[in-house]
Amino acid sequence: MDALISFLFLSFLPRLVVPDVPTSTSYRATVEIVSGKSRIFTGEHLHLRCIIPDVYKASWDYLWFRGSVQLPWSGEVLQLWNANIKESGKYSCQGKRETQVGSIKTQRSLPEEIHVDGGFVILQTPQHPILVGDVLDFECRLRGKAPVQKTILYRDGVEVMVQSGSSLYFHLANVTLADEGMYSCRASWDLSRRTHSVISVATPVNILEVLTQPVLEIDAEGVELEVTKINLICHLQYNARAPAPPVNYYFYKNNNLLGPSTSLNQIKVRQAPGWYSCRSKVPKLDIIRWSEPKHFGKVTGA
Structure with missing residues (x-):
């Protein structure tokens, strides 16, 4: 009888409703390159920083990804030392912190694509968006310090500009949509009575209109x-x-x-x-x- 009374008493107690615990925030993390460039040679270094736009300056842990694979790194700055070709990929990050109601994560950042090149020449292109009317700047970067005698810039395999001497920079002024394409460069130099000539991997360059057709x-x-x-x-x-x-x-x-x-x-x-x-x-x-x-x-x- 006592057991039945206890059961009836408990059945009429108000039920505790556990609120849903948020597992994510509206913050979206961003990745920026703080040292190095998006295209580097094997053996070079690169630092990426994960930025979380938290106005309250809370303490966050950091999750890093290359593609869909989580990396064994939890710091705010991801360091690539003596980079190798296998470390090429799209890097993203995400903030995470523990609260009294559980673990909360930010939205994952948009990816930052990194290329690690095992060759001898890299064409560095602007990292910011290029608009119609801008000046398009390129650097034909050479591994080591060979005495370059000539550099050539190509778009879609067609020669665009030739420079004699040691200059490794190209400038295209007042660009239009017709200047969009796959760019590469060739560097030539003489060493030990031999002429060396190497071309870079082609790099896409996209050009945006300031105002598109409505x-x-x-x-x-x-x-x-x-x-x-x-x-x-x-x-x-x-x-x-x-x-x-x-x-x-x-x-x-x-x-x-x-x-x-x-x-x-x-x-x-x-x-x-x-x-x-x-x-x-x-x-x-x-x-x-x-x-x-x-x-x-x-x-x-x-």
Whole structure:
């Protein structure tokens, strides 16, 4: 009888609800090269740092990865000493710390690709994004200190520039999208009465437009219950470096301007058949881009 009473008593006690313990934060770690470059020769050194944008300056442990494999390293700075070819790969990191409610991790960083080259020549390319109109700087780096007599720069296997003498640097000014491609360099030198000539591994160079061509989206479903309205949304990619000047947007129907310019990339207009388009403009950079016209409803003509 006592056992039955105890069971009934316990069954009516309030149940303790254990809240879900967060296992990750909104922080995303980042990897930066603090010593060396993304392309190094075998035997050289490289240091990578894991940065966690924690405004509260909490104490973190660090997890390092090459590809999907976790490395046996837990420090803030990952050191590659006397690097070998097998250490080439995409490196990323993640923060981890223990709290009273359990282990919490940051989001893993975007990967930083490292190339360890066993050859004699490396073409160093800029590590930051290249925009149309920029100067593209290259360094044709040679293992050792051989007296170079000539260097040649190639794009997609075609000769772009030739330099005589000991200079190992190339500069391409005011680049366009046509300058994008796979770049390599060749260095030639004389040693012990013999001419040596070595070409580097090809390296991709991507060039971005400051302002891409807009794409107009016509959204009739995102206007909630206002069935007489449509949303015009002007999608584009803006790659200007900070501090980037503002973009102005203009919207048109049948080539007629729909109101003044706006800093927002969308407007709500009365629903009506026609050909719609948008125009983006960066006044300080004197850049203008038009979208392709897009029809809504039953329209005739272009």
